[in-house]
Amino acid sequence: MEKIKVGIVGYGNLGRGVEKAIKQNPDMELVAIFTRREPEQLATGEVKFEHISVAEQYKGKIDVMILCGGSATDLPEQTPFMASMFNTVDSFDTHAKIPEFFDQVNALAKQSGKLSVISTGWDPGLFSLNRLLAQAILPEGTDYTFWGKGVSQGHSDAIRRVPGVKAGVQYTVPVQSVIERIRAGETPDLATREKHLRECFVVAEEGADQEAIRQTIVSMPNYFSDYDTTVHFITEDQLKAEHQGMPHGGFVIRSGITGEGTKQIIEFGLKLESNPEFTASVMVAYARAVNRMSIEGLSGAKTVFDVPFSYLSPKSPEELRRELL
Amino acid sequence: MEKIKVGIVGYGNLGRGVEKAIKQNPDMELVAIFTRREPEQLATGEVKFEHISVAEQYKGKIDVMILCGGSATDLPEQTPFMASMFNTVDSFDTHAKIPEFFDQVNALAKQSGKLSVISTGWDPGLFSLNRLLAQAILPEGTDYTFWGKGVSQGHSDAIRRVPGVKAGVQYTVPVQSVIERIRAGETPDLATREKHLRECFVVAEEGADQEAIRQTIVSMPNYFSDYDTTVHFITEDQLKAEHQGMPHGGFVIRSGITGEGTKQIIEFGLKLESNPEFTASVMVAYARAVNRMSIEGLSGAKTVFDVPFSYLSPKSPEELRRELL
Helix, strand or coil, X not given: CCCEEEEEECCCHXXXXXXXXXXXXXXXXXXXXXXXXXXXXXXXXXXXXXXXXXXXXHCCCXXXXXXXXXXXXXXXXHHHHHHCCCEEECCCCCHHHXXXXXXXXXXXXXXXXXXXXXXXXXXXXXXXXHHHHHHHHCCCEEEEEEECCEECHHHHHHHHCCCCEEEEEEEEEECHHHHHHHHCCCXXXXXXHHHEEEEEEEEECCCCCHHHHHHHXXXXXXXXXXXEEEEEECCHHHHXXXXXXXXXXXXXXXXXXXXXXXXXXXXXXXXXXXXXHHHHHHHHHHHHHHHHHHHCCCCEEECHHHCCHHHHCCCCHXXXXXXXX | CCCEEEEEECCCHHHHHHHHHHHCCCCEEEEEEEEXXXXXXXXXCCCCEEEHHHHXXXXXCCCEEEECCCCCCCHHHHHHHHHCCCEEECCCCCHHHHHHHHHHHHHHHHHHCCEEECCCCECCEHHHHHHHHHHHHCCCEEEXXXXXXXXXXXXXXXXXXXXXXXXXXXEEEECHHHHHHHHXXXXXXXXXXXXXXXXXXXXXXXXXXHHHHHHHHHCCCCCCCCCEEEEEECCHHHHHHHCCCECEEXXXXXXXXXXXXXXXXEEEEEEECEHHHHHHHHHHHHHHHHHHHHHCCCCEEECHHHCCHHHHCCCCHHHHHHHCC
């Protein structure tokens, strides 16, 4: 069987995750990694690096481009550019801008006859799928999404701007007792701050007033003042040893009612040691789907809502029915 | 907007669940309930009951038939019969026979130009979807399926055959400590009996030897002897008050590895106060999908693996992208 030829655009944490995920999928091969940096600087011998400007030369040689840039500035430019030449998968996650992003990519991909699945990953992505599924099955009910335990980049940046702070990292932590109440059948009205704690690990500069730093952090508006926030002071060595990972995860729970007040609860959860490696693995599965749907003649923009799960698997429909149904 | 016209075949717990679920979905209307009993006996005035033998008269008047019979003898006969005239949804759950059932229904539905989604519900159904999804995303990993806490009909029947037992019910209960080990990242090799406890609630006949009953139950081969089994003796009133519900649920967990040994865990869980009402709600969502796919010209047999989630929802693709992605 011919392998699915994949290109990666962008070589940060997510791009490296995709590179690793492709190795776990024997029906795929990595053709080249496209970057805005000097390709020579990245060359490892094992993989081909190319400057993003020569991507056009790969038309017909790559079945799916997996776009690993950020949603703020990279993807709004790169997805439309690539969709005019290749099938693509991205993880565009600026929720408010998804409708216009979809329309733009859809128009370009229809024109080029290519297929783009936008906004894959886990939120948007797997969490979105579970929100849709649970609402469709239980029309009467309440949805809850919890995030974490995981690093929030924005909150970590906010900590680092506090005077006297040398380094720091912030974890968003779902409140376990609230999750247990929902699992037990309660449907409380909850603001995001009631569902999550904020836990900060801070390296203070030598001689800095730790109590003043703590006060500045916990009283910071928008970021921390509305939350139950804990600040731990640690050494630089501890930060390196214990806080370099990129764990994340969360829960989507729908608590609904059928018949005359019968409680039914659907829950989906992720516990991830590496957010970018997991997101990358989701994207690679959707790259397989994109390739198949494109071969079947589909074009334009799609989302995870439009992709049957059978297209995500390397197994045949017969195998899936026999082994997994 | 014209409503989706639904027929129900079979009026046991599942059929009654579908009747209730249709009321929660304003885009659907119940046309008639088909039964092998005398329709007059069931008539409530609110809903039309018909004998199953007149189903043919409803050709063109019903968009989707939801088949609520059992997998042992009803569905092997009713799904092929109905698929030759109507779009259908069923919850055929004899795992080993799914491939041949699929082939048979596929041939008939292709011939009639109708669409049949077989084996919906939650296992097979939502659990199958999650097994597929998690394997596609994490090719290296271990799968676990836990069932319960829920009533096992076969084990309850086995209890009732024990001399001196007047009535009884058996719950299959997942072992919480094992689930916690898996959530914590362990990937133990486990037999079904290591993942589940069996909890029995028994009403003894007057003067019966309770200790002898307990011994007979816990040492019963295949059913109980390999399991950690608890027997509680209760009164008939307690049985009626506390054990008439049909709760069920369970968990599908995949513990996988990305990159160089990075642990990633995907979990899906259900906690259901009524197994038949929940299964019915899943079937009704798939009936919506069947109607849409049929309108688009698809025919033959399909499974949950073939249905994009967008088809399950009454919302438009634009609404789904804006509200749920």
